Amino acid sequence: MDTGGMNIRAPDTSRQSEDAMYAEEKVASLVSADAVLALRCQEGDCEAFDEIVARYKDGIFNYVRRMVSNRDDADDLAQEVFVRALTGIKSFRRESNLRTWLYRIASNLCVDRYRRAGLERQLFTPPHQSREDDEGAAAQYDMPDSSRDPQRVFENTELRAEIERALGRLPAKLHSAVLLFDIEGMSYEEIADAMGCPIGTVKSRIFNARMQLRELLRPYVAGGTR
Numbered sequence: 001m002d003t004g005g006m007n008i009r010a011p012d013t014s015r016q017s018e019d020a021m022y023a024e025e026k027v028a029s030l031v032s033a034d035a036v037l038a039l040r041c042q043e044g045d046c047e048a049f050d051e052i053v054a055r056y057k058d059g060i061f062n063y064v065r066r067m068v069s070n071r072d073d074a075d076d077l078a079q080e081v082f083v084r085a086l087t088g089i090k091s092f093r094r095e096s097n098l099r100t101w102l103y104r105i106a107s108n109l110c111v112d113r114y115r116r117a118g119l120e121r122q123l124f125t126p127p128h129q130s131r132e133d134d135e136g137a138a139a140q141y142d143m144p145d146s147s148r149d150p151q152r153v154f155e156n157t158e159l160r161a162e163i164e165r166a167l168g169r170l171p172a173k174l175h176s177a178v179l180l181f182d183i184e185g186m187s188y189e190e191i192a193d194a195m196g197c198p199i200g201t202v203k204s205r206i207f208n209a210r211m212q213l214r215e216l217l218r219p220y221v222a223g224g225t226r
Contacts (some may be wrong), residue, residue: 001147034098041089044065049089058098060106061182066179067110072191077113081106096193100186103194107176114172159220170209177205178213 040048050132065074083104143182167175173195180186180194181202191202 011058038089038092038098044094046074049086052085052098052102056102057082058221060102062111063179063184066107066164066167066183067106067172067175068113073113077106077109082108097152097190100193101186103180104196105184107180107195111172111175159217162217162220163213167211168217170212174205174209174212177202178209181206 036051037048041052057078061078064077064081065071068074068077081102084104087145088105092098109174110173167179170178176195177191181188186194188199188202192199195202
């Protein structure tokens with residue numbers, strides 16, 4: 001085609017496809033390795049459980065640490081995650097995802113802690129939406145453009161403390177959903193598994209979390225930092 005002398009090259013879709021296939025194979029390999037570890041644990045292999053702890057302890061701690069404000073509490077909760085995992089490993093179905101199973105334990109512990117401490121807060125919900133668990137909410141509202149969302153500037157040192165404080169003000173289930181999606185990089189399906197709820201509920205929680213974060217951080221993300 002005559003492009004007026006310009007050398008226009010079509011995107012290398014084959015490379016993009018190869019990258020996607022590699023990512024899928026990597027995830028499949030990890031899930032397969034986890035299934036083997038889970039089987040060994042169920043057969044009484046203590047070393048296999050040590051491998052599970054070594055593989056996931058940092059991720060679980062970082063997630064719990066963002067859910068609770070006190071480091072000592074986060075240490076205790078992270079340890080409790082693996083205690084419960086060890087005692088419950090016999091009931092783990094090996095066709096399930098071990099990572100999301102561990103995050104489900106962690107999420108439940110954090111939500112329970114919010115409730116016991118009376119920390120649940122209700123800030124606001126978008127118009128026409130009566131509750132954050134409404135599975136139809138995600139269909140009623142487009143997910144907002146994430147280009148200026150707080151999590152996209154999470155590494156900005158100047159904003160980190162404000163974002164952490166804003167996250168801490170979210171209701172526990174919203175807090176958990178947005179962390180799993182934006183920080184842990186889980187898919188909607190994985191979060192639904194980890195939180196024990198439908199995908200529509202996951203999307204609703206992420207939407208509401210972002211709306212509340214935007215409101216809380218308006219002085220910092222709308223017109224720049226103060």
